[in-house]
Amino acid sequence: MSGWVPLCLRRAARCWSLPGGGFSVQPxxxxxxxxxxxxxxxxxxxxxxxxxxxxxxxxxxxTLRALVLTEQDRLFDSSAQYRADSQGRVDVSRSPSLGGxxxxxxxxxxxxxxxxxxxxxxxxxxxxxxxxxxxxxxDLCVHSGHADFSIFPxxxxxxQRIERWYSKPGVRRIRLREGNVRxxxxxxxxxxxxxxxxxxxGDEGGLTEFRASLLACRGFAALALPYFRFEDLPMxxxxxxxxxxxxxxxxxxxxxxxxxxxxxxxxxxxxADLALxxxxxIPQVVASVxxxxxxxxxxxxxxxxxxxxxxLCYDVDQIIVLESGxxxxxxxxxNPNTDSIIPVEKAEGHILFVVGEDDKIWNSKHFAExxxxxxxxxxxxxxxxxxxxxxxxxIEPPCxxxxxxxxxxxxxxxxxxxxxAIKHCSAQQDSWQKIQDFLRLHLx
Numbered sequence: 001m002s003g004w005v006p007l008c009l010r011r012a013a014r015c016w017s018l019p020g021g022g023f024s025v026q027p028x029x030x031x032x033x034x035x036x037x038x039x040x041x042x043x044x045x046x047x048x049x050x051x052x053x054x055x056x057x058x059x060x061x062x063t064l065r066a067l068v069l070t071e072q073d074r075l076f077d078s079s080a081q082y083r084a085d086s087q088g089r090v091d092v093s094r095s096p097s098l099g100g101x102x103x104x105x106x107x108x109x110x111x112x113x114x115x116x117x118x119x120x121x122x123x124x125x126x127x128x129x130x131x132x133x134x135x136x137x138x139d140l141c142v143h144s145g146h147a148d149f150s151i152f153p154x155x156x157x158x159x160q161r162i163e164r165w166y167s168k169p170g171v172r173r174i175r176l177r178e179g180n181v182r183x184x185x186x187x188x189x190x191x192x193x194x195x196x197x198x199x200x201x202g203d204e205g206g207l208t209e210f211r212a213s214l215l216a217c218r219g220f221a222a223l224a225l226p227y228f229r230f231e232d233l234p235m236x237x238x239x240x241x242x243x244x245x246x247x248x249x250x251x252x253x254x255x256x257x258x259x260x261x262x263x264x265x266x267x268x269x270x271x272a273d274l275a276l277x278x279x280x281x282i283p284q285v286v287a288s289v290x291x292x293x294x295x296x297x298x299x300x301x302x303x304x305x306x307x308x309x310x311x312l313c314y315d316v317d318q319i320i321v322l323e324s325g326x327x328x329x330x331x332x333x334x335n336p337n338t339d340s341i342i343p344v345e346k347a348e349g350h351i352l353f354v355v356g357e358d359d360k361i362w363n364s365k366h367f368a369e370x371x372x373x374x375x376x377x378x379x380x381x382x383x384x385x386x387x388x389x390x391x392x393x394x395i396e397p398p399c400x401x402x403x404x405x406x407x408x409x410x411x412x413x414x415x416x417x418x419x420x421a422i423k424h425c426s427a428q429q430d431s432w433q434k435i436q437d438f439l440r441l442h443l444x
Contacts, residue, residue: 020411040344045128045136045164045399046214046432048108053142053158056088061268063100063147064092064109067117067139068126075117076126076401078110081146087224087283090142099146102422110140111164112425113320118150123414128166131213132173135163137163164399166213173213176223181248182233183225184209185255186216192257194221195264195443198248198278202301203237204231204409211266214397218436223248223256227274237270242281242304245274247425249284255358262286269361269393273298274424276342277309278373286349289435292356292364293394295344296336310339326405327415333362336370344371345378352384354431354437356391356392360418364393386434389426392419398429 033055043049056062065079080097084089093107101113116124146302147154152435167173170189176182184207188194197220199212212222225248228234253260259424267275272293279288281304296310313334320328344351349377353368365387375383377420394403394417402421405414 028203030376034142034157036140037151038160038162039362041160042135042165043126044168044214044217045166046396046397048109048429049111051092051110051140053082053084053090054088056084056090056157058084058086058088059208060084060088061075061144061146061352062090062157063143063145064090064110065141065143065153066114067147068114068136070126071129074120074124075115076114076120076148078113078115078401079147079149080106080109088133093255096249104422106422108425108429109399109422111138112401113404113421123403123407125406127404131166131209132171135165138162138164158323159379160289166210166217166399168217171213171216173209176251177231178251179245179247181251182231183207183223183248184212185252186212186222186224188216188219188221192221193259193437194219194257195444196221196223196252196258196260197264197266197439198223198245198252200223200225200227200265200267200271200274201396202271204422205237206430211295211401214399215266215436220264220436220439221252221255221268223252229291230259231328235301240274240300240302242277242302245278245341246282246284246304249278249282253284259443262443264443266291266435268395270299271363273342275436276344276347276351277302277304279347279351280342280344281307281346284347287347287352287439288347289352289354289438290368291354291395291431292359292361293353293367294333294362294364295342295367295374296340297342298333306354308365309342310337312336317387322416325414327408327411327413328360328440329415330360330362330418336367341374342371345374345380347380347382350382350384350438350442352386352435354386355388355391356393356395356397356424356427357387358391358418358421359393360416361393365425384438386431388431390420390423391427392424393418395424395428395431397432398425 078177080100143154201208210225215222266289268291272290302309318331355364
């Protein structure tokens with residue numbers, strides 16, 4: 001079934017699938033003392049949890065399943081098949097999954113592989129919009145046998161609901177309309193001062209806040225900064241002016257709870273080449289994290305105080321339609337030319353490049369290596385590179401499940417992102433901590 005299925009049928013399917021609905025539900029712990037323990041039951045979304053089942057028969061086959069019903073009434077799920085040990089226990093940090101959405105020992109596999117359920121439109125991203133007021137609720141269940149959920153889910157032996165929060169007590173969110181700057185400022189608990197970071201995303205536009213909120217949970221004053229398709233900002237990306245981003249830097253630098261004097265930037269995709277331009281041209285930016293970016297200016301010309309970087313051109317004739325109907329755009333970005341390359345050798349701040357070696361949007365590893373080559377040629381050593389095999393384009397905090405493809409805003413068709421689920425999510429977990437360490441090193 002797909003997205004056109006009538007709402008009544010979609011809800012009926014959810015009732016049958018979700019814990020608490022349908023004929024297969026058993027109260028937690030009521031089936032011969034089977035118990036599911038997920039700890040902590042309440043956690044920040046970037047934290048790991050421990051999942052254990054006990055009270056099973058020795059070597060009993062079971063299926064663990066996770067389900068999320070989103071704020072938009074969309075169902076996401078994942079499952080993995082396990083065999084209990086001789087004492088009737090399953091510990092996902094030690095026990096290998098034998099099938100399902102992943103195989104092997106993957107402690108966070110159930111959360112990492114959450115994807116649209118069979119009755120939902122595919123290629124959607126699990127997104128949380130109400131970051132401050134409510135958690136993402138995840139129901140975890142133990143089903144008897146190695147269940148095939150497309151046929152019959154198997155009896156539920158035990159279940160537990162957990163809460164995953166994008167905020168924590170004391171974190172403040174302040175909506176901004178300061179001069180030309182728009183966005184949301186997230187402040188950690190306490191009086192500060194806190195290291196200041198600007199957070200930029202890619203060509204989806206609008207205001208994306210979840211990473212800034214998580215950074216505030218980790219002690220940073222984080223400004224989620226939109227730059228088009230938001231309020232009175234331009235609706236399309238054309239003729240970027242770096243003065244807008246400089247104004248945001250100056251605002252954050254002067255904010256009473258921001259430590260300063262240097263400001264950090266985290267940027268993804270198009271946001272990454274903006275982050276690279278900011279550390280190159282704006283001296284107050286002393287730390288720049290460029291995730292899945294390019295060493296040249298992309299999409300639209302960039303202007304700053306009489307300097308112009310031309311836009312790197314795309315060759316739409318190089319778009320490939322795969323047999324699945326997904327678009328492969330990995331060969332559409334032409335090699336950077338002199339007019340578009342960011343003169344990164346001018347940067348006095350430090351740069352962290354984070355790339356996936358299976359990026360299918362563009363060759364971000366090659367672009368990072370070209371930027372590093374340019375830095376080396378000018379005697380610079382103010383850079384680090386994190387390069388992850390089996391990892392695609394959209395590298396986010398570890399709360400973000402893997403997406404192999406996403407519906408493109410312009411094409412309305414799924415576009416390939418690249419990566420392998422477990423390798424990609426492992427890279428997200430590893431890079432998230434190293435990004436924080438990098439920012440603390442250069443901002444504190």
